[in-house]
Amino acid sequence: MARMTMIEAIRSAHDLAMQRDEKVVVFGEDVGYFGGVFRCTAGLQEKYGKHRCFDAPINESGIVGAAIGMAAYGLKPVVEIQFADYVYPAYDQIVSEAARMRHRSAGQFTCPMVIRMPTGGGIFGGQTHSQSPEALFTHVSGVKVVVPSSPYDARGLLLSAIEDPDPVIFLEPKRLYNGPFDGHHDRPVTAWKKHPLGEVPEDYDTIPLGKASVRRKGSDVTVLAYGTMVYVAEAAADETGIDAEIIDLRSLMPLDVEAITASVQKTGRCVIVHEATRTSGFGAELSATVQESCFYHLEAPILRVAGWDTPYPHAQEWAYFPGPERVAAALKDVMEA
Known part of the structure; x- marks a missing residue:
């Protein structure tokens, strides 16, 4: 078992999935050279090249729309929307295209894609960096919605989401990115490295979607x-x-x-x-x-x-x-x- 923060666990899941399957591609705003605003994709472009981990324009509808096309073609795109608050321009693509791909084609096509988004508040990000829009996606038939609470769950659930043949909305609570949380914003936890929920298997270990x-x-x-x-x-x-x-x-x-x-x-x-x-x-x-x-x-x-x-x-x-x-x-x- 390795001890990781949630950021490190998410980065590890990307890495393992990209090693295992060359069809997995990662892209979004600043995820390539910079490694993401929260550093969840740091080092992936250097390791796998610009053709598998690359930056996209500031165009959420375009990012998700391109990912849908890639998924229909046979790739497994994992895209990052920099903050969940930014996803609204892409909502039509998710609802009208990604969610319906399998059913409108009578199973001829699937849409194996993951949309990762930091969610929630607690970092003083203001109105446009702190929202929790999960209910907007749980209402959409054909989309799966995941919210991890620990590094162990984040890594295992993300690997399962990447393997899943249908679109998965993967919401990452940003208050948990760098350490545990004891329920109080004014009581820092100093024992994160010893916290049992920070222990993550070093091998390829998945957690099934739909299990509490x-x-x-x-x-x-x-x-x-x-x-x-x-x-x-x-x-x-x-x-x-x-x-x-x-x-x-x-x-x-x-x-x-x-x-x-x-x-x-x-x-x-x-x-x-x-x-x-x-x-x-x-x-x-x-x-x-x-x-x-x-x-x-x-x-x-x-x-x-x-x-x-x-x-x-x-x-x-x-x-x-x-x-x-x-x-x-x-x-x-x-x-x-």
Whole structure:
């Protein structure tokens, strides 16, 4: 096992995939010579050449459109949109072309491509560098959506995404890029190199898409979270002493309904946590799924803890995020119901 940050794990996944399959190509804004704004592709152009890792113009629609053509032709493009906030010009290409390729061609063509995007806030990036648009993609049939929360998951899930025959949206929580997160923005974690979630297999090791991870076993309440919010949920459980079972969804689409159902039927309570805006956020879909599958097992209403229904507030972003205090309050509410 090697110890890596999430950036290093993502870089390693690219490297292994490109070694294994010459059809894998990597491109996007500044991913070539510079190695990406977060350095996730550093060294790939030097190792594999400009024909396999190269820079693209600042044209998200063009980047994704070109990748769709490459995928239909038989390549396996992995493209980076520099920030998730920049993907909107490419949304039509994703929805109207990539997602429908397999079905509109009756299986004659597939679209094996990955769109990587840093997502979420926490780096004081402002309104155009901090959004969490995952719900916009989980609504699109034909697209898979992945959100890792650790280096181990990032590497294994990215390798699986590259192998997948259909388009995968791969959202990388930028707050987790360089180290662990204890749920508090003002409490730095200094033991990242010793953190068990930083241990990553050195060989080619995949994690199947659509399988959640039980990050913490418990019997009082189920917490459904993904990305950065997994650490917030852990902090809230630690501080309240409530025996929470924390499910890291990892894949939002396909969703591991079996793991969710098993946990909620055991605990009888459910709290859902995500960073994105509350209204029409992915938490609403999770709530409906739990209601349909676990109604007769529930001992309390399902609660959601999410971002506020406001444009992303640059100066007050840490007040916008669900923090351990808000999650702890929800845990106490469901236990008292």
